[in-house]
Amino acid sequence: MPNEPIGPRLRALRQASGRTVASVAADAGLSVPYIANLENGRGNPTTGALDRLATALGTELSIGFTSGATATDVPPGVVKLSRSRRFRTTVTALTEKSGQQEQEVAARLVSACVLIGQALGREAGEHDWWRVLDAVLLMAEHPAH
Known part of the structure; x- marks a missing residue:
């Protein structure tokens, strides 16, 4: 997923689960501004932070090398x-x-x-x-x- 922005995907997952930034931040042990910045395309999260966000959102973090397949945002x-x-x-x-x-x-x-x-x-x-x-x-x- 070359240069695929993570912010829109993160926001879509959070919104689809009906969660606020604050509730996800609390569950992930991260700050509200940190998550807000990620959703707005700012910041460079570690895989550890992404894993904690995935867990807080009830999903799993998957990192891999593919032949052009990209993640789809929630419609x-x-x-x-x-x-x-x-x-x-x-x-x-x-x-x-x-x-x-x-x-x-x-x-x-x-x-x-x-x-x-x-x-x-x-x-x-x-x-x-x-x-x-x-x-x-x-x-x-x-x-x-």
């Missing part, structure tokens, strides 16, 4: 979805079923929605996302045996 439709009451209700239900932390569930659900959007090859609409959330809840409440 606006998924950010909007992640801020909805229906998304939060789904995350709460999944958290209760799985026993995982709410932040982890929200981050994984956002990641899944990003991948679904990529598979569709287009931006999904609000009702499409509701159907996805309904399907995930149905699978959690009635697993196939």
